[in-house]
Amino acid sequence: MQIAKSWRQQPSNLRLEGTRCTRCDRLEFPAVIRCSACGCTEFEICQLSGKGEVVVATTVFEAARDFGEHVPYSAAIVKLAEGIHLAAMITDVEPRDVYVGMKVEMVTRRIAAQGDKGPILYAYKFAPLLMP
Amino acid sequence: MTTGIEIIGVGLTKSAEKWEMGLLDIAIRAAGKALEDAQSESPDAVVVANAFGGALGDQQNLALHLASGLGCCPVETYCVACDDASGGAAVRLACALISSGMHQTVLVVGAEKTSDALPDMLETVRASGLDAGREASFGFSPTIAGALGMQQYLNVYGLDKALFFHIAKVAHEHGATNRNAIFRWPLDEAQYLKSPIVATPLSVCDTAPPCDGAAAVILRKSKNGSGHIRILGGANVSRKRGIVHPITELTLPAATESAAMALKEAGCDVADMSLLELHDSNAFLAALSIEAVGLAKPGEALHRAADGDFSKDGKAPLWTFGGHKSRGLAPGASGLYQVVEAVLNLRGDAQRNQVPSATKALVQCLGSFGAQAVTHILG
Numbered sequence: 350m351q352i353a354k355s356w357r358q359q360p361s362n363l364r365l366e367g368t369r370c371t372r373c374d375r376l377e378f379p380a381v382i383r384c385s386a387c388g389c390t391e392f393e394i395c396q397l398s399g400k401g402e403v404v405v406a407t408t409v410f411e412a413a414r415d416f417g418e419h420v421p422y423s424a425a426i427v428k429l430a431e432g433i434h435l436a437a438m439i440t441d442v443e444p445r446d447v448y449v450g451m452k453v454e455m456v457t458r459r460i461a462a463q464g465d466k467g468p469i470l471y472a473y474k475f476a477p478l479l480m481p
Numbered sequence: 482m483t484t485g486i487e488i489i490g491v492g493l494t495k496s497a498e499k500w501e502m503g504l505l506d507i508a509i510r511a512a513g514k515a516l517e518d519a520q521s522e523s524p525d526a527v528v529v530a531n532a533f534g535g536a537l538g539d540q541q542n543l544a545l546h547l548a549s550g551l552g553c554c555p556v557e558t559y560c561v562a563c564d565d566a567s568g569g570a571a572v573r574l575a576c577a578l579i580s581s582g583m584h585q586t587v588l589v590v591g592a593e594k595t596s597d598a599l600p601d602m603l604e605t606v607r608a609s610g611l612d613a614g615r616e617a618s619f620g621f622s623p624t625i626a627g628a629l630g631m632q633q634y635l636n637v638y639g640l641d642k643a644l645f646f647h648i649a650k651v652a653h654e655h656g657a658t659n660r661n662a663i664f665r666w667p668l669d670e671a672q673y674l675k676s677p678i679v680a681t682p683l684s685v686c687d688t689a690p691p692c693d694g695a696a697a698v699i700l701r702k703s704k705n706g707s708g709h710i711r712i713l714g715g716a717n718v719s720r721k722r723g724i725v726h727p728i729t730e731l732t733l734p735a736a737t738e739s740a741a742m743a744l745k746e747a748g749c750d751v752a753d754m755s756l757l758e759l760h761d762s763n764a765f766l767a768a769l770s771i772e773a774v775g776l777a778k779p780g781e782a783l784h785r786a787a788d789g790d791f792s793k794d795g796k797a798p799l800w801t802f803g804g805h806k807s808r809g810l811a812p813g814a815s816g817l818y819q820v821v822e823a824v825l826n827l828r829g830d831a832q833r834n835q836v837p838s839a840t841k842a843l844v845q846c847l848g849s850f851g852a853q854a855v856t857h858i859l860g
């Protein structure tokens with residue numbers, strides 16, 4: 350993850366910003382530059398609520414490079430209130446205590462670091478909803 | 482479009498960790514075997530399927546380097562990189578080159594060298610076939626996606642994890658007699674249940690072992706009465722990307738559509754197939770593939786496997802040389818291994834892996850967690 354890439358993805362990674370198509374109203378996350386439904390190129394920035402629920406989860410014991418520091422960790426598909434599905438890590442809870450239908454909310458956490466000297470990526474994870 | 486093309490030569494290398502050979506070497510070895518098998522002159526075009534050579538810091542533009550190494554220059558060359566679907570896509574491209582009249586004889590080689598990379602690095606590179614920004618960079622890989630899919634499959638259909646044993650069992654049963662397979666032993670349930678967990682509920686035994694390997698075919702326009710195995714139909718379908726759809730919906734629309742289109746072109750039904758080679762890079766995709774091509778109803782793939790439907794003497798013999806699970810997964814070459822193994826069976830040259838009186842085969846490989854599917858019907 351190069352620094353420019355990390356910077357470019359800040360709106361989606363740190364603020365869950367997506368786009369809503371001004372022609373067909375389609376909501377997409379992350380932001381797009383051309384609507385995949387109608388081809389329109391004009392959008393309104395749309396910040397997602399960050400609240401949703403766990404659809405399915407796994408506890409990961411063998412991770413890809415740069416993610417080993419989290420093992421074992423919970424990885425899940427989360428369905429946001431807006432209907433968008435995201436692949437994300439679940440945090441602030443023991444992996445075995447994550448369950449289907451669990452209410453979660455977006456938090457900003459350390460996702461990965463490229464070795465000892467590389468940039469650190471901060472982005473969204475999901476934690477149990479504190480105040481429903 | 483693919484009709485009227487025949488396979489005049491095949492070759493493959495043993496799937497293994499080949500410390501002594503590089504990517505180009507294994508590609509040359511498989512290509513050389515196919516050229517000898519075909520006893521043909523130099524091809525007019527070379528298409529190479531290789532998914533990760535560049536990402537793993539190995540040879541790029543492998544097709545040119547292969548043609549040079551084979552001494553078949555000047556020649557037209559192409560590289561195809563479509564994740565695990567590279568092999569099928571390369572065959573499809575070769576068919577297009579012949580059908581269009583551009584070329585007479587095309588050499589197609591799939592090759593991959595995975596053993597030079599450490600396992601976590603390989604997993605990172607394999608993950609780059611998924612959505613790089615939203616999936617791979619958040620730690621998701623095909624294996625983790627397979628674990629999520631498996632859990633959802635068990636949740637939705639109310640099944641016990643132990644039922645997935647039957648997927649691995651079929652592959653190992655067939656791989657045990659394949660001298661080119663990396664895992665040559667039958668798998669029993671106790672071994673399966675003891676297998677270490679990679680990501681719950683998926684264990685090592687639910688994933689295909691990455692390995693080094695290459696496989697090659699030589700294609701040309703069919704000649705009347707030549708007796709060679711033909712490509713009767715083919716289709717390459719890409720759908721909306723992302724791991725979410727297969728996991729939440731438990732379907733692979735690209736696999737379903739690609740199989741249906743290829744079968745339609747061949748003028749046959751899935752029930753007419755003497756054998757099938759489907760994409761079993763992990764047990765979840767294997768189960769969905771079985772359902773996608775119509776060998777089982779949704780949620781019933783594991784039961785049909787337990788019934789013995791997919792054994793060599795079953796209704797629909799599957800993974801006749803062990804599939805990716807037992808023969809080994811050389812990602813960019815996997816689609817070519819499937820074609821070569823099917824051809825050996827259709828020729829009656831499969832020895833201990835022979836399906837009796839095999840006449841037609843369906844081979845299908847998947848890329849980017851099933852968002853892309855390439856199917857060919859051979860006969």
Ligand SMILES: [Zn+2]
Pocket residue numbers: 370371372373374375384385386387388389
């Ligand atoms: Zn639109």
